[in-house]
Amino acid sequence: MYNDFDRRALLKVGSLSLFGFLGYGDVLRLRAQALTPAKRDISIIHLLLSGGISQMDSWDPKPDVDSKYRSQFAPIETNVSGIRISDRLPLTAKQADKFVIIRSMTHKQVSHESALALICSGHDPLGTVQFPAMQAVISKELGPRTDLPPVVSIPSVTGSWEKSGFLSTRYNPFNAGNPNTDNYKVRDLDLPMGVDWSRMDHRRSLLAMVDDEFRRLDTTGITESMDSYSQTAFQLMHSAQAKKAFQIENEPEEVRDRYGRTSLGQGVLLARRLVESGVRFVTVSRGFNAYDHHKDILPLLGNVFLPELDRAYSALLEDLHQRGMLDSTIVIVTGEFGRTPEINAGGGRDHWPTAFSLTMAGGGITGGRVYGSTDERGGFVKDNPVQVADVVATLYKKLGIDPDKEYVGNIGRPVKIGNNGKPLEFLMV
Numbered sequence: 001m002y003n004d005f006d007r008r009a010l011l012k013v014g015s016l017s018l019f020g021f022l023g024y025g026d027v028l029r030l031r032a033q034a035l036t037p038a039k040r041d042i043s044i045i046h047l048l049l050s051g052g053i054s055q056m057d058s059w060d061p062k063p064d065v066d067s068k069y070r071s072q073f074a075p076i077e078t079n080v081s082g083i084r085i086s087d088r089l090p091l092t093a094k095q096a097d098k099f100v101i102i103r104s105m106t107h108k109q110v111s112h113e114s115a116l117a118l119i120c121s122g123h124d125p126l127g128t129v130q131f132p133a134m135q136a137v138i139s140k141e142l143g144p145r146t147d148l149p150p151v152v153s154i155p156s157v158t159g160s161w162e163k164s165g166f167l168s169t170r171y172n173p174f175n176a177g178n179p180n181t182d183n184y185k186v187r188d189l190d191l192p193m194g195v196d197w198s199r200m201d202h203r204r205s206l207l208a209m210v211d212d213e214f215r216r217l218d219t220t221g222i223t224e225s226m227d228s229y230s231q232t233a234f235q236l237m238h239s240a241q242a243k244k245a246f247q248i249e250n251e252p253e254e255v256r257d258r259y260g261r262t263s264l265g266q267g268v269l270l271a272r273r274l275v276e277s278g279v280r281f282v283t284v285s286r287g288f289n290a291y292d293h294h295k296d297i298l299p300l301l302g303n304v305f306l307p308e309l310d311r312a313y314s315a316l317l318e319d320l321h322q323r324g325m326l327d328s329t330i331v332i333v334t335g336e337f338g339r340t341p342e343i344n345a346g347g348g349r350d351h352w353p354t355a356f357s358l359t360m361a362g363g364g365i366t367g368g369r370v371y372g373s374t375d376e377r378g379g380f381v382k383d384n385p386v387q388v389a390d391v392v393a394t395l396y397k398k399l400g401i402d403p404d405k406e407y408v409g410n411i412g413r414p415v416k417i418g419n420n421g422k423p424l425e426f427l428m429v
Helices: 007-017 024-035 112-121 134-142 197-217 222-238 240-246 253-259 263-276 297-322 388-398
Strands: 043-048 075-077 084-086 099-105 151-154 281-285 329-334 356-362 369-371 381-383 406-408 414-416
Touching: 043 134, 043 263, 043 297, 099 381, 099 388, 112 134, 112 388, 134 151, 134 281, 134 388, 151 263, 240 263, 253 263, 253 297, 263 281, 263 297, 297 329, 297 356
Parallel strands: 043 281, 043 329, 099 369, 151 281
Antiparallel strands: 075 084, 099 356, 329 356, 406 414
């Protein structure tokens, strides 16, 4: 009721207090409520294209430039008039009314590790501070909804940038494994053969006695980490709901085919199942540096990477929409940076953080729009530059988390989780 309580309303309430309806204490209480974002029940699926996808060959085609820059892929119209993307994304083009393309992302981190740390946390990396990834902050602030872990990585985290940093390791993502394997099962989700729950509970009681002594002597936090992992494992093993969420084999064959029988496609389908069962944040990747195409970029993108992404992303958007889940699920697609406009001697493109693209859908965001633009070669931002911290702050705000909230970092200094980013108003509607 008071989530949108603004200054004008505050003055009105203050005047009401003169007539005995509300006291000054009530006014202060309402103002405090107005300044605290309402927590929203939104999940996030992040398609992390580690290595850096080429913006000119995907979301920001430049068909009229010189041949040493030009993609071999032609731009095609989408289902939104005036928006064109690569012809290697034909299924995605039919879903353009559901997503926003930001063509003016920019930062200065040129190495994969540093850029991934920035993309995942909103902070430029520092040697002395281990910033927590956005999903770890969400895990800490919002906690689990169900028996499932609040944050999951598929198939696994690509590096430390997806982890909890200076926060407790209990906020690290749960690694789900690769669902595009025969007889996929999450590791250790079932009891060992010959062990029943009575015997397992007895083992746990003995383990607890030993752990108490180790915990008393431990100054490193390792015992706490092991405890949190063990607790997650036992909770999953006990939960029929959790086991069901991971049973991707229960999906109809035609649905699995529509997402694509690849690690990314089946990973995205599993992400939809997990979000449907209460997971707050799922990262899906093809593994570290998969999109790092320093040579042969056009045949690799055209024959493998873009068709795979096209099937998975378009199927996810359509599926979420049909299930009534798109308004409560934000889908982000991005690498850690873009690629150079000029094609190098090996037929590849190199690292380029100066200008790249990101797409975002769902969570109440109005699709069918493009924000920002680049120059004629796709190498420099021409208007409306967007910093990574602004995107992270926007996501926190969408979830009802205050981006200006401060944590005390590992060197004892306060850290704003949103890194002073400014929420992007065009993504709030």
